[in-house]
Amino acid sequence: MIHYISLRVIAHSTEDLSRVRAALDLFLRNAMGMPDDAVTDEFVDVTDIEGHYGNSSVMLSSQITRRSDSVRLARFIRENMSQDDVDTLRSEMPDRLDDDQLFHMRFDKQSAFLGKMVLSSSSDSITVKVKIATYPKDRLQAGRIVEELFG
Template sequence: MIHHINLRVIAHSTEEKSRVMDALGLFLKNSLKNKDSDLLSELVDTIEAEGHYGNPITIFSIQLTRKHDTMAFSKFVHNNMTSEDLETLQSEMPDRLDDEQVFHLRFDKQEAYMGRVKIVSSSDAITAKVKIETYPKNREMAGKIVEELFG
């Protein structure tokens, strides 16, 4: 099924880091078995970096590897998307699944901060890379798994 999920979001210098972390927290609180919000910041990797134009940015990332967490993430996303987002996702599924069997999703940061799951195409988003596991490696089978989980 799902091997792992990488979640990543960038807090730009014009954004409050705590709000960006809260937006990421929407997915983590609904995915991780241990939902204590005080511990979430300890689980998330934080990197202080420099943007393309020399502006300071903070990158928050986490990898979900436990089956419970990955399945809870996919269920939460599926159950909280609008019908329009579900239709968009279904029509774009083949393009979102790459040759390495990674399914790519982007979620609106502002909507996540407000407690809503919204698919976006913007690069300024919470990104989720869902690694699908099949033996032997088979893109068609991976596509069916993605449809079951998110379709």
């Protein structure tokens, strides 16, 4: 099923870090069944990074490894996407699933801050990678699992 889900977002120097963090927390709190005011600090790695032009940014990342949390997050994402986004995911599934059986999605940061799941094609988004586990490794079976989760 799901081996893990990794989340990553970059807060640029022009952005309010607390708002970007709140957008990431939407995913984390719903993955773990936490209340809206729960603190997620222990689940987030914070890394200071430098942009291409020397500007400072902060990368926030987390990995959901418990199966129940991963399934809960996948359901939350699926249940809170618009039908148009579900249709987009469905049509792009083969391209979003790589050879390592990672299913790639991006979500709009501003929408997540407002509590909404909106797919994005921008590189300035919340990146979600769902590692699908099949034994032995089988891309076709992984595709069926992705379809079941998000289709």
